[in-house]
Amino acid sequence: MKLALGLAVCTLFMGAVLWAQSDDFAEYQGWMKSNGATVADLNKNLTAKDGAAAHADVRKLQENLAMVMAYWQSRNVNDGVRFALDATYGLAQVDVLVTQKKFDDAAAALKTAQASCGNCHMAHRDKAPDGSFKIKLK
Numbered sequence: 001m002k003l004a005l006g007l008a009v010c011t012l013f014m015g016a017v018l019w020a021q022s023d024d025f026a027e028y029q030g031w032m033k034s035n036g037a038t039v040a041d042l043n044k045n046l047t048a049k050d051g052a053a054a055h056a057d058v059r060k061l062q063e064n065l066a067m068v069m070a071y072w073q074s075r076n077v078n079d080g081v082r083f084a085l086d087a088t089y090g091l092a093q094v095d096v097l098v099t100q101k102k103f104d105d106a107a108a109a110l111k112t113a114q115a116s117c118g119n120c121h122m123a124h125r126d127k128a129p130d131g132s133f134k135i136k137l138k
């Protein structure tokens, strides 16, 4: 009886751990899907010289990156934190140039910021055979 109870508790606990992991991943993936869509939107708004919409996109990206940075920080992965910070600084540049209505320079600065997205993808993103992405912690 005790053993059966112990096993049941154990199974429940493992289920919770697995669930927490996949839940974590879904949340992370949500930030990344939002990043992809928002960068595309930002590019469109820079071309259209829509300053207000561009500022809103930058804010959204920086919000996502703050969560991403915390994710890597809590796992003690320093280069992940660094890439998220670099992208955040790069977007701050974009923001300043938008305020100055230098939309072409802002588009160039966005390309530079995206290099930091790419650096983290090279270090920490794995492509599964089915084309989906995974997180590589090391």
Ligand code: HEC
Binding pocket: 028, 029, 030, 032, 033, 035, 036, 037, 039, 061, 068, 072, 079, 080, 081, 083, 084, 087, 113, 114, 116, 117, 118, 120, 121, 124, 125, 126, 132, 133, 134, 135, 136
């Ligand atoms: C600190 C690391 C890091 C940074 C910075 C980062 N990414 Fe990611 N990104 C990942 C990882 C890991 C994955 C794989 C997991 C996933 O799909 O969410 C990923 C996946 C993605 C995906 C695919 C999402 C999917 O599963 O369909 C897109 C799009 C994306 N990132 C865009 C961006 C953009 C745009 C930026 C910069 C504004 C950025 N990322 C910055 C680590 C990062």
